[in-house]
Amino acid sequence: MAETAEKTQTAGNTEMAEPAGVAWRVRGMRRRSTRTWRIRTSAVITLAVVLAVLLVPPLVHLDEQAVDLAAKLQPPSLAHPFGTDDVGRDLLLRCVYGLRVSLLVGVVAAVVATVIGTAVGAAAAAAGGRVDRLVMRLVDLFSSVPHLLLGIFIVAMFRPGVWPVVVSVALTHWLSTARIVRAEVLSLRSRPYVDAAISGGASRMRVAVRHLLPGVLPQAGLAAVLMVPHAVWHESALSFLGLGLPTHQASLGTLVQSARGALLAGDWWPTLFPGLFIIVPTLAIAGLAGAWRERLNPRRRSELML
Amino acid sequence: MTSRTHKLPWASMARMAGRRALTAVPVLLAVTFGVFAIAAASPFDPVKAYAGTGGLTASEQTLDQLRANLGVDQPLITRWWDWLTGALGGDFGQSLVMRQPVGQVIGERLGWSVLLATTAFLLAIVLGTTLGVLAARRTGGWLDRAVTSLAYGLEAAPPFWLGLLAVWFFALKLGVLPAGGLTDTGSTVVSAGQVTSHLVLPACVLAVSQLPWFVLYVRQGVGDALEEDPVRGARARGLAERTVLLGHALRSGLLPVLTLIGSRVPELITGALLVETVFSWPGIAAATVEAATSVDFPLLAALTVLATAAVLLGNLVADLLYGLADPRVGFDG
Secondary structure, eight states: OHHHHHHHHHHHHHHHHOOOHHHHHHHHHHTHHHHHHHHHHHHHHHHHHHHHHHHHHHHOOOOTTOOOGGGTTOOSOSSSTTOBOTTOOBHHHHHHHHHHHHHHHHHHHHHHHHHHHHHHHHHHHHHOHHHHHHHHHHHHHHHTSOHHHHHHHHHHHHOSSHHHHHHHHHHTTHHHHHHHHHHHHHHHHTSHHHHHHHHTTOOHHHIIIIIIHHHHHHHHHHHHHHHHHHHHHHHHHHHHTTSSSOTTSOOHHHHHHHTHHHHHTTOOHHHHHHHHHHHHHHHHHHHHHHHHHHHHOTTSOOOOOO | OGGGGGGOOHHHHHHHHHHHHHHHHHHHHHHHHHHHHHHHHSSOOHHHHHHTTHHHHSOHHHHHHHHHHHTTTSOHHHHHHHHHHHHHTTOOOEETTTTEEHHHHHHHHHHHHHHHHHHHHHHHHHHHHHHHHHHHHTTTSHHHHHHHHHHHHHHHSOHHHHHHHHIIIIIIISOOSOOSSSSOTTOOSOOHHHHHHHHHHHHHHHHHHHHHHHHHHHHHHHHHHHTSHHHHHHHHTTOOHHHIIIIIIHHHHHHHHHHTGGGGHHHHHHHHHHHHHHTTOOSHHHHHHHHHHTTOHHHHHHHHHHHHHHHHHHHHHHHHHHHHHOTTTTTOO
16 A cells, blocks of 8 residues: 555665765765855745735735736836736736735645644544554545545536635645654654653643644644645646636636647747746745755755655 | 566565455545545536536426436435446446546547556656766766756646647747647548657656656665665776666666656656646546546546556555565565
8 A cells, every 4th residue: 555655665765865974974064055055045035935925916006917908928028027918917917926826825725734734643643553543544545546636626526716726735735744743743752751751740731732742843844834835836737727726816827827828829938937936936945945854854865855 | 687587476476466456445435435525515516517508597397307317316325336336337427528438438548648658657767767877976066966956946847837838849939749639630540650749749748747756766876876885896896987887886776766666656647637738638637637627527536536546556566566676575565
């Protein structure tokens, strides 16, 4: 089953991620400056994205829906840095609004997925025994359905609207968090300081809140941050397939979807820029999350997992 | 490997496959039931979907008769059971959007999807191994950094976007390859040459979307193998760098990657869903999207179950290969 597949995968991972002794450390020293540079770039881009998404709509009084047929399908220029779409709307502005919608959907879905995953994983680890096995079987069951397909199925049944998309992305992404949290709780529970707390007479509640929770939260938080770009990716895929957000709502997926006509006429810019708006923030967030992971677990070489 | 082929543990492998087949039964049952439960919980009305615009003007009596004919007035369990017994007999119901039996839709399209997925996967393995080895040869070198950055960039790029840009560049700008479909428009016969030229773009895009995983894993595996004793020993014996890299490091570094290929089926399906839609490839993934767009429940349900079965099969292959590659793991799962 998927459980053993995962086991083999983790076995493969640890085998591969083993730091190769001195050679690796020396290389690490030499590469420190590139790493700092990468983290700084990621931070600047993430900050720029967050500021643009939060500040542009209230501060810039331009209508992203403003149609100007006289200026339709203009290539990138000074007036329109990203060009205009097939009814003359400015693409830079639409990309920012689209990113806003996509990020909002992504963040909400990631938070919901992390809450579900943490609750399920922690409950399974805390209950142990038969409940644990049953819950993890269910997790395996869920993960044997390809998650874009399950997402498509859910959206197809409940569309149209924003909420079906959020629910579909959230419901298909909690599995890995549940596995991570369960493993983390299980490993924390066998630590001496937890034994010490229990033999010192601490209540179940106190052990859970004071000793287990602080150990689990960083891992769950990291999983949540890494999930945001993934959720944005899924939202745009669903919207591109015409199953996600309604087409009049600018999201990164609907922008690419509605640019198909223009693309087949040879105009590349309405397709190119929304895609870049997916890739660049994804890489920036993944870069930051990688740095965070390295801090959490310095022995593991940081591998950006998207 | 060849000297050991006669000692392959067929019996324990068969036992493992048998056990997996047994556990697959409840999983597939649960997935079919889940699919029916989601549909039952949704506001979607199969009668309205069947009647289409005619449903707006149809009388209540007609709608009720339709409801009875389609069997949707039955409780969830009954409908599920009817579908299941039908499916076991090979009858998956009638596809609403394709206007033909679901089994026939899948039968006609499965082959094209398998062709596309296999080509893309082989392409990804070859390209991924090459790039991964080149990158691992000098970790931290310019080639390594270029390949790694490219891999991360491609991993973040949505396959449908890559596909659209490929259509723009190769089909519109250069005009060297067709933009989509299986054959040229107007052509009625499906010839091998036509299919090949139409296969190139979708297969390449699907391969590129699978590529980052291969490149990063091969790079890691070969890079680690290069630091290990057998390689050091080979170098000490004065073997050529080429022999060391391809004969020693690649062999031990590639094995764990190859064994994990089976577990990539979900990602392959995800990629196929997007790529087949972009290129109007007449496979089952494109049919899934069409079925979802027009809420064709019978087709969508059958395809979801089929995809789940493919994932389970992929997991089994991965575990069998892993057990073969590393006898310590065994076939107990």
